[in-house]
Amino acid sequence: MSFVRAIDRLRTASGGFTFLHADGSEHTLSYPEIAEEAARRAAVLKARGVRQGDRIALVLPDPQDFVLSFLGVVYAGAVAVPMYPPLSLGKLDQYLDSSARVVSAAGAKLLVTSKQVETILWPVLQKAPGLRDLYTVEKWNEAAASAAPAAAPAVSMQDLVFLQFTSGSTADPKGVRVTHQSLFDNCCALLSAIDCDPAIDMGVSWLPLYHDMGLIGFVLGPLIFKISCTFIPTVSFIKRPALWLDTVSRKKGTITFAPNFAYALVEKRATPEQLAKWDLSSVRVAGCGAEPIQAETIARFTEKFATAKFPAHALMPAYGMAEATLAVAFNPVTKPFVVDVIDKAAYRDHKIAKPVKDGAGLSIVSCGYTFAGHALRIVDDHGKTLGEREVGEIIMAGPSLADGYHERADATAQAFRRGADGTTWLYTGDLGYLVNGELFICGRKKDLIIIKGRNYVPQAIEWTLEQVDGVRKGNVVAFAVQDDSSESAVVVLEARKNPPPTIAADVRRLLNEQYAIVPKDVVVLAPGQLPKTSSGKLQRQKTKTMYQAGTLLVQGSRAFGSSASKVELASHLFRSLRVKVRHRIKQIVSANH
Amino acid sequence: MSALSQELNVLFVDAIRQVSGKNIGNVAAEQRIAELGLDSVSVMEMVGTIEEKLGVQLSDDELTKINTFGDLAALLGKLTTKAA
Incomplete structure (x- = not known):
């Protein structure tokens, strides 16, 4: 069954979705209302020139806005490209750059966002040349209110429903192509595995809807099986x-x-x-x-x-x-x-x-x-x-x-x-x-670092840190270590002779600014102290093993870190004795569940 | 270092302690929030704690413009005056 057909079947379904909003208010939409709204929104998109197969980017923090917009895009026969909204303090430039890269990789023509977020998103239009316009969900709502519902598009099971860009790594975004067929088959598999029953089940989720676990697990799967759900905005949960x-x-x-x-x-x-x-x-x-x-x-x-x-x-x-x-x-x-x-x-x-x-x-x-x-x-x-x-x-x-x-x-x-x-x-x-x-x-x-569900490619982090004054180019290694409840990043680098005394602090600051990562440790070594292959390539896993064994520092290398970071290192080394599983790293930039 | 009002200072220090267990004693207006050593989830939780205490709400676009505690204080000042 195509997802378009699944939307049509909601017209006679009982149940619906309840949306909590950031201001604490709550709004419930029945399934027939949701299906009707999807068809009206699709009509507005078509009138704006959106064609079947066009990619439409969505930057919508509110779950109700997101769900209705996603369905409107699909019902227009277009391909949704969910993107993450601004989720942290500051860091606006990096956010805009990575958003532009996703928009370009998707080849999105139109970006839908809220009036509030639109105020900061305009630069993306310049940075992503294929993008033609920003459109606010408020304008879309208003236009949809008086639009006649669109007819269902003819889609094949091999057509795309959406592109799943994976969170975290932003340097080289890759969009996974989710088709009507793969979506339906995976939803059937996972929902029957947990014996879902529309008569008794109620899903509750704060998961981001630009990520597959929240989007498929709580929006698309439940819509196919008519399971009622309640959504909490991700930021409201984090706060x-x-x-x-x-x-x-x-x-x-x-x-x-x-x-x-x-x-x-x-x-x-x-x-x-x-x-x-x-x-x-x-x-x-x-x-x-x-x-x-x-x-x-x-x-x-x-x-x-x-x-x-x-x-x-x-x-x-x-x-x-x-x-x-x-x-x-x-x-x-x-x-x-x-x-x-x-x-x-x-x-x-x-x-x-x-x-x-x-x-x-x-x-x-x-x-x-x-x-x-x-x-x-x-x-x-x-x-x-x-x-x-x-x-x-x-x-x-x-x-x-x-x-x-x-x-x-x-x-x-x-x-x-x-x-x-x-x-x-x-x-x-x-x-x-x-x-x-x-x-x-x-x-x-492969050497992926996963911190609180978000994936980071170590190479990207290493390249970024090469900019720090005193760091020897090509001599930075980042890897993950298991922490109390998630992974943490550790950075080991070689400094040039007489580096600035702030080098470790500078590394921490840049890592925080660019990736919102707080490293567990920054180890500064003298030239020639990082383990390398005979051909001079960095060895992440070996560096990690030596770090955890405490042999990076005892082999005569010098550390320039602050005394605080040395105390941290000591406590880490103690803890690392108890580290249970070394979670290594995945090549594909994607989330694991 | 310019000083934040005593009231805001206590509010920020308490919120940081609550989400991270760190006691930083005092915050300056110039202190960059990103440099506190909190991860992004804890920073957001700190904002939530402050919002709850003051009964205000910062929007997503406003948050992206905050770098220092001074920025945060200014924004909160605007919101609380409006509310009053």
Whole structure:
């Protein structure tokens, strides 16, 4: 079923979406109202010259504006390009540059935004030459009120619904091509995996709608299956984390999802009064995805929220990525998730996940099974299929795979590879192993850094930091280390002789300004101290291993960091002894679930 | 260093402590928020804490224009006068 057909079917559906707004007000739209509004908005777009297949960028922080606009674009036969709205203080220039790059990569002609955000977005029009106009959702609303609804466009299942640009890395944005077919097949797979039932289910989400987990998991999937949902603006949740579970309690939500860090955050913030007030007994599925899942976070969360009647079995680890449309594997809802404790030495030296009986090993959370009609394999670097408990790259086949990256044949050929039998396999870049078909994820093949659900490519960070006065060009290494609830970035660099004393502080400032990253540590070394290959290439993983072993500094290299950062380093080294899983890095700029 | 009003200073310091556990004692108007050593999620949570205390709301476009505590103070001043 095409997504256009899914919108048409809403005309006779019961249920609907409730939208919370930033000012605290709340608005419910029934499904027939939503379908009608989509058709009216589509008519306005067509009258403005939008044609089938045109890409329309959406920068809309309010969930109601976003959902109605997205549907209006699709109902006009055009392709939505969800983009992230400004989400942080300052950093306007970087935001505008990265927005322009996404608009250009998508080839978007029109950008829809709110009147408020429009005031800062005008420069994008100059920076992205193909973009012809900005259009505000307020004007669109007004025009739609008097427009006759458009007729449904004729679409094929291979046509695009939207382009999913992945968050975080902005230097080289790639848009995943989500078709009507991949969207429908993945939504069927994931919603039937959690036994969704329109008669009883109510989704509650604060997830950003420009990201696949929020957009497909709570907007598009529920619209296809007519599941009612309540939306909280992402910024409102970040400003007031209690709003999430407060809304779940108030709306008797049954399904919600969030990255690991959010579970850690609400666990830390919840007060005894809130725990006494909330009733979370309605929750059936509390999915955890988009970044590495930590057994301790989940355990602490379920223990604390037991007071608020949160059912521990509802917590569901999940794994996915935009290239697979959204979901790759879910832990079954009926089965408590498994934590596999494996031998560290066997994992490190032989890439074997050998179970250990006592607690002294790496704890790996199970992400369950892939869906009917899909297949998972673990392969080595040569593409050879590995056996049970052998660690290698996770690859996936099935109808959920997206149609590659938009106008990026190179990147598409790398990630979507055709096997000898003609099947296309998605190379996820993630490392894991299988036990009786159950998937365990233990890291990333490539050096991606994931902080609070957002992905950063280390090369981009390294290039940026080369600008800092005193830094030797080509001698900066950035990598991720596991922190309490998410990953943190560590930067190791070589300084020229007699660098400015502020060099470490300057690195921190630039990292914060450009990427909003607060590094866990900045280690400044003397020339020649970074590990390199014989051909002079940087070695990120080796640098990380030496950093964690404390051997970067004891090998006679000098550190110029402030004494504060040395104290931090000491405490880090102590903590790193307890680091459980080294989550490595994924090549494709996308979110994991 | 120009000083913020005692009231705002206490408000900012409390909000920072609440979201990060850091006690920074005092904030100057010139202090850049990005250089506090808070990640972007904590910064936004700090803004939320301040908004709640003052009963005001900063819009997304206004937030992008804030770099220092002085900027934040000026914006809050505008909003609270309007509200009063």
